Structure formats: C-alpha cells, structure tokens
Amino acid sequence: MSKVSVANDPRDRGGAGTPLLDVRGLVKHFGGKGGLFGRSGSVVRAVDGIDFSVAKGETLGIVGESGCGKSTTARLVMQIIKPDAGDILFDGEAVGSAALDLKAFRRQVQMVFQDSYASLNPRLTVEDTVAFGPRIHGASTAASIAKAHDLLHSVGLEPRRFAGRYPHEISGGQRQRVNIARALSLDPRLLILDEAVSALDKSVEAQVLNLLLDLKRDFGLTYMFITHDLNVVRFMSDRIMVMYLGKVVEVGPSEPIFEKPGHPYTAALLSSMPSVDPDNLTEEAPLTGDPPNPINPPSGCRFHPRCRMASTLCSHAEPELAEASPQHLAACHLVGPQSGHPRLAAA
Amino acid sequence: MSAIDAGAIVTVNPVRSEGYWSSVGRRLVRDPVAMLALALILLIVLAAIFAPYIAPADPFRGSMVRRLRPIGTPGYPLGTDELGRDLLSRLIYGGRLSLFMGVTPVLLAFMVGSSIGIFAAYVGGWVNTVVMRVIDVFFAFPSVLLAIALSGALGAGILNSIVSLTVVFVPQIARIAESVTTQTRNRDFVEAARISGARTLTIVRVHVLGNVLGPIFVYATSLISVSMILSSGLSFLGLGVKPPEPEWGLMLNTLRTAIYSQPLVAALPGAMIFITSISFNLFSDGLRGAMEVRQ
Numbered sequence: 001m002s003k004v005s006v007a008n009d010p011r012d013r014g015g016a017g018t019p020l021l022d023v024r025g026l027v028k029h030f031g032g033k034g035g036l037f038g039r040s041g042s043v044v045r046a047v048d049g050i051d052f053s054v055a056k057g058e059t060l061g062i063v064g065e066s067g068c069g070k071s072t073t074a075r076l077v078m079q080i081i082k083p084d085a086g087d088i089l090f091d092g093e094a095v096g097s098a099a100l101d102l103k104a105f106r107r108q109v110q111m112v113f114q115d116s117y118a119s120l121n122p123r124l125t126v127e128d129t130v131a132f133g134p135r136i137h138g139a140s141t142a143a144s145i146a147k148a149h150d151l152l153h154s155v156g157l158e159p160r161r162f163a164g165r166y167p168h169e170i171s172g173g174q175r176q177r178v179n180i181a182r183a184l185s186l187d188p189r190l191l192i193l194d195e196a197v198s199a200l201d202k203s204v205e206a207q208v209l210n211l212l213l214d215l216k217r218d219f220g221l222t223y224m225f226i227t228h229d230l231n232v233v234r235f236m237s238d239r240i241m242v243m244y245l246g247k248v249v250e251v252g253p254s255e256p257i258f259e260k261p262g263h264p265y266t267a268a269l270l271s272s273m274p275s276v277d278p279d280n281l282t283e284e285a286p287l288t289g290d291p292p293n294p295i296n297p298p299s300g301c302r303f304h305p306r307c308r309m310a311s312t313l314c315s316h317a318e319p320e321l322a323e324a325s326p327q328h329l330a331a332c333h334l335v336g337p338q339s340g341h342p343r344l345a346a347a
Numbered sequence: 348m349s350a351i352d353a354g355a356i357v358t359v360n361p362v363r364s365e366g367y368w369s370s371v372g373r374r375l376v377r378d379p380v381a382m383l384a385l386a387l388i389l390l391i392v393l394a395a396i397f398a399p400y401i402a403p404a405d406p407f408r409g410s411m412v413r414r415l416r417p418i419g420t421p422g423y424p425l426g427t428d429e430l431g432r433d434l435l436s437r438l439i440y441g442g443r444l445s446l447f448m449g450v451t452p453v454l455l456a457f458m459v460g461s462s463i464g465i466f467a468a469y470v471g472g473w474v475n476t477v478v479m480r481v482i483d484v485f486f487a488f489p490s491v492l493l494a495i496a497l498s499g500a501l502g503a504g505i506l507n508s509i510v511s512l513t514v515v516f517v518p519q520i521a522r523i524a525e526s527v528t529t530q531t532r533n534r535d536f537v538e539a540a541r542i543s544g545a546r547t548l549t550i551v552r553v554h555v556l557g558n559v560l561g562p563i564f565v566y567a568t569s570l571i572s573v574s575m576i577l578s579s580g581l582s583f584l585g586l587g588v589k590p591p592e593p594e595w596g597l598m599l600n601t602l603r604t605a606i607y608s609q610p611l612v613a614a615l616p617g618a619m620i621f622i623t624s625i626s627f628n629l630f631s632d633g634l635r636g637a638m639e640v641r642q
Contacts, residue, residue: 078542079542080538080541080542102544103544106542106543106544107544109542110542110543111539111542113535113538113539115535118534118535118536119534119535119536119538119539120536121536121540121553121554121557121558122367122558123367123557123558124553124554124557125364127361129536132540132543132545132553133543133544136543136544136545136546136549137544149361159361160360160361160362161361161362162361163361164361164362164363164364165362165364166364166367169364179539182539182543185543186543186544
C-alpha cells in the first residue's frame with residue numbers, strides 16, 4: 001500500500017478545485033406524518049436548509065450543542081437517512097446518479113461512530129469486523145484478513161495480539177481504533193467522524209487524535225469532524241462550521257473564527273471554554289438555558305432569545321450568511337452592513 | 348505496514364480468544380442446577396431411545412388377572428395399569444412419543460416463528476406492523492383453547508396435534524424474534540455494515556442472526572415443557588395419541604379411573620411429565636443465565 005496523497009489520487013475526477021463534498025440546501029424534518037394513532041403536527045426541524053462544502057484534503061470541523069443537527073447532517077451525507085430536500089455532490093457528481101451509484105459512493109465515504117462498543121458486532125473478532133468490508137466488495141478471505149491485519153497495524157494495534165480478540169475484551173480507545181480501521185478498510189477518501197473521540201478519556205483521546213492526523217497524511221484522507229469539544233475542533237480542523245438548531249450560523253477558516261467570531265453564538269461558545277489563564281478567568285456564564293425546541297424554533301434569527309445583541313429586527317427577519325472576513329461567513333444581522341440592526345447604526 | 352509493501356499476502360497468526368459459545372458452555376457447566384436438569388433430560392432421552400433394551404416387559408401385553416398391581420410388586424417394580432400392562436415399560440416407551448410431541452412443535456415453530464419475526468423486524472415499516480398485528484390475533488386465544496380447537500378441527504392424530512401445537516407456538520416465538528431483531532437492527536454496527544455497502548441478506552446473515560438466534564433459542568427451549576404438557580393434554584382429551592400406544596398424557600387419562608384404588612400408580616405418568624418439563628425449564632433458565640453475562 002503506497003502512500004496516497006490528495007493531489008495524486010487516481011480516483012480524483014473533478015480536480016483540485018472541485019470540493020470533495022458539496023452539500024446544497026439540505027433539509028430533514030422528522031415526524032409530522034399523522035399516523036393512525038396520532039403523532040401528528042409536531043415536526044422536528046433537525047436540519048433546516050444548510051449548505052457547505054469540504055475541500056479535498058481538508059478537515060471541516062462541525063460544532064454545536066446537542067440537538068443542533070450535527071449528527072443528522074452526518075447521517076444524511078452517509079445516506080443512512082434520506083433527505084427531504086437538497087443535493088449532495090461528491091467530487092462533482094450527484095450521489096445516486098449514473099456516474100456515482102450508492103455502492104461506489106459508500107466505498108469512498110465512511111463513518112466512525114461515537115459509541116465504540118455499540119458500533120462493533122459483539123460476536124465478531126476484531127479481524128473479522130475489519131475484514132468484513134473488503135470481503136463483501138469481492139476480496140478473497142485471505143486478502144481481506146491480510147488487509148485487516150495491515151490496517152490494525154496502521155491504527156496501532158498489533159495484529160498478533162488483537163486480531164483474534166472480541167470487542168468486550170479490549171478497552172474503549174482500542175475499540176475506537178478498531179472502528180477507525182474498519183472505516184478505512186474500503187479505502188475511503190472522506191471519513192466522517194461523528195463524536196468519534198467524545199466518549200474517550202482525555203489521554204486516550206489525545207492519542208486517537210494524533211493517530212487520526214497521521215492517518216489523514218498517510219492515506220490522503222479528507223475529514224468531516226463532528227464534535228462539541230472546541231479544543232478538539234481547533235486542534236483538528238482547517239475550517240469550522242458552527243450549527244445552531246438545524247442552521248449553519250457561521251463557517252470559515254479556523255483561526256479567524258477563534259480569533260474574531262462573527263456570530264454572537266460562536267462568541268458565546270468560545271467564551272464558555274474554561275480558561276486556564278488566571279488573568280483571564282471567565283466571569284459570567286456566557287450562555288444560559290437550553291437551546292429552544294427544534295419542533296417550534298424561534299422566529300427570525302433562531303438565536304435571538306438567548307442573544308445579548310438581539311434587537312426587534314432579529315425576532316422577525318432571519319439573517320443570511322454574509323462575509324465577516326475573507327471566506328468567513330456568519331449569519332448575523334451585525335455582519336451584514338445593510339441589515340439595519342440598531343447596533344450597527346450606533347457604531 | 349512494511350511487511351505488506353512487498354506485495355505478498357502475509358497473515359500472522361493472532362492469539363485466538365475464546366469464542367462466545369464456548370464461553371457460554373463453560374459457564375453452563377459451572378451451573379449445578381442446569382447440569383442436573385441436563386442429566387435428567389439425557390437420562391429420559393436415552394431411556395426412550397434404548398427402550399427395547401431397557402424395558403423389562405412388552406408394553407402392549409396385558410393380563411386381566413394382574414390389573415392395577417401396586418408399586419413394588421415382584422416382576423412389576425412400578426405396578427401395572429388398568430389392563431395389566433407393566434407400567435415401568437410403558438413409561439419408558441411412553442417417553443418416545445411424549446418427548447417427540449414436546450420437542451417437534453417447538454422446533455418447527457422455532458424455524459417458522461424466527462423467520463417471520465426476523466423478516467418483519469428487519470424490513471420494518473408497515474410490513475412489520477401488518478405481520479405483527481396478524482400475530483396479535485393469535486394471542487387473543489388462550490393457547491390451550493387454540494390447541495384444542497385446532498386439533499379438534501383437524502381431527503385426532505399425532506401429526507395433527509403437532510401441526511396445531513406448532514401453530515400455537517409460532518406467534519409466541521415470532522413476537523420474541525421481532526423484538527430482539529428490532530433491538531439489534533438499530534445498533535450502530537448494523538448501520539456501519541449498511542454504510543459499507545453490504546447487501547441486506549449479508550447483513551442479516553453476518554450481523555443479525557448471530558445476535559438474535561441465541562435469545563430466541565433460549566425462549567424456545569422454555570416452550571418445550573409447555574408443549575409436552577399441551578400435547579399430553581390433547582392425548583388426555585383423545586385428540587392426540589390413540590390407545591394402545593404408550594404416551595404419558597394418554598396413560599394419565601386411562602389410569603384416572605384407578606385414582607382411588609391405586610393412586611400412586613395412577614400419578615406416575617403425571618410425575619414423568621412434571622419431571623421432564625421442569626428439567627427443560629431449569630436447563631433453559633441456566634442457558635439464559637450463561638448467555639446473559641455479556642452481549
């Protein structure tokens with residue numbers, strides 16, 4: 001297995017300028033179908049019209065509180081659940097089109113789940129789990145097992161010790177390494193990591209994050225890294241997308257977002273990170289309360305009930321994504337110069 | 348990774364862990380109650396298989412002069428029945444039909460019921476709803492009543508009572524199979540297999556069956572005792588085995604007239620039914636315990 005880089009990947013179709021993943025107008029609402037026994041009316045707007053793209057070779061970090069639609073977005077991209085609306089383009093081709101059928105797509109996009117135990121079949125040994133993918137895509141048993149051992153080695157698990165083990169016999173960090181090896185077994189180009197390190201303790205988390213950085217380099221991968229941990233996302237990501245109640249509120253390169261966030265929600269999230277600097281302690285709780293119910297999201301800007309900057313404009317007009325700095329977009333009336341937000345006029 | 352760079356397929360031999368079933372077996376062996384139950388079951392099964400070699404007398408040959416002898420009569424260790432036939436021999440031979448009628452309907456229902464339940468749960472959606480509502484209709488009838496009604500409609504006979512008992516057990520097993528499969532199919536590893544592009548049949552074979560058949564099987568073993576009692580009941584009512592064939596339920600029926608003259612002898616077939624079914628139940632409990640230690 002020679003090292004693959006993003007630049008010389010033979011599977012590249014669209015060229016370096018085409019994003020590896022391009023998502024447009026993605027919508028998913030849950031519930032609402034009035035069945036025979038009720039359950040009618042309430043619609044959860046899990047993902048409510050989002051656009052984003054992931055460039056080849058980059059890591060896009062997706063952050064947000066619980067229930068903001070991060071995991072739903074991952075499942076929609078993976079085609080585990082069907083979107084209500086929207087297009088997903090992979091390397092310039094629509095998923096499910098003649099040029100890129102679902103099976104071909106799935107060989108190129110894989111996912112690592114949060115729960116390392118639930119995502120491994122308790123009846124299969126580690127090597128059988130990792131070899132399953134190559135096996136069903138037509139590799140011989142011997143070749144699949146050899147590939148599994150190779151991958152176990154790559155994720156830092158000595159095949160001689162671990163290949164014959166069952167999931168309950170190994171630790172959480174080791175299980176997550178097995179999950180990563182399983183995801184890599186189909187030679188994907190895009191890896192979606194859905195809270196992949198959130199359940200691990202801090203020292204193991206750091207090891208797995210470093211492993212992910214090494215694998216990204218060695219296998220020429222592109223990552224979609226979903227987490228609620230801001231330190232992790234800063235360490236891992238080239239670009240960051242912040243979600244709130246099914247909407248993208250801010251997206252852009254890592255550094256500008258961390259240095260000068262464009263959206264008050266992002267600013268609040270960042271200031272909620274515990275500070276270790278005694279001269280710069282967090283004095284007041286930047287965000288209070290839970291996110292509003294996605295069944296009935298607030299009108300206008302969805303963040304306005306919790307926002308310190310909110311004005312009457314925010315409660316009835318929904319802000320569009322506007323450029324806060326180059327390539328850095330935020331959906332806030334304070335960013336668009338013509339929005340008419342009173343604080344802009346005062347400034 | 349360097350070992351693979353040469354291009355050759357190099358597979359190291361990893362340390363093998365103990366498989367799931369061998370660990371279940373190891374825990375089961377340590378359970379004295381389950382082992383005692385298993386020993387009793389084996390004893391009864393072996394006695395039934397080798398009946399011609401063990402039975403002291405012909406189970407069909409009676410004598411009018413030595414009817415209803417008590418337990419301990421020389422030559423007739425467990426006495427004689429109402430037609431003067433040796434009761435011990437009839438009990439040994441009777442195990443053949445009683446065990447057959449206890450196990451066969453459960454085995455058939457295990458195959459049919461698991462298929463229905465796993466199919467319904469895996470397909471899900473309205474198919475699942477329709478299948479399970481039809482199954483629910485069968486739960487409206489008490490199982491004894493359903494077995495009697497079906498046997499009565501089909502007519503007396505061993506085959507018909509097996510069919511009717513199978514129909515009684517299929518819904519119960521399908522219900523369990525459906526709930527276990529629904530739990531399993533929603534776990535992340537099934538989703539991971541789906542996103543790796545595996546076909547549904549492959550996912551069911553590799554990832555679902557191994558996790559659901561065990562629990563369904565344990566439930567099915569607990570039904571063997573019910574099946575034995577129901578089939579004995581059918582024979583008792585004249586809907587199952589016909590005389591003079593030895594079968595514990597039928598023997599209980601024909602001996603009931605002797606309940607005042609030879610109560611101990613008359614109770615023996617019932618005792619056999621009791622011992623066998625409780626052994627199956629205790630073994631099933633032990634199996635469940637041994638399998639539940641971890642998922």
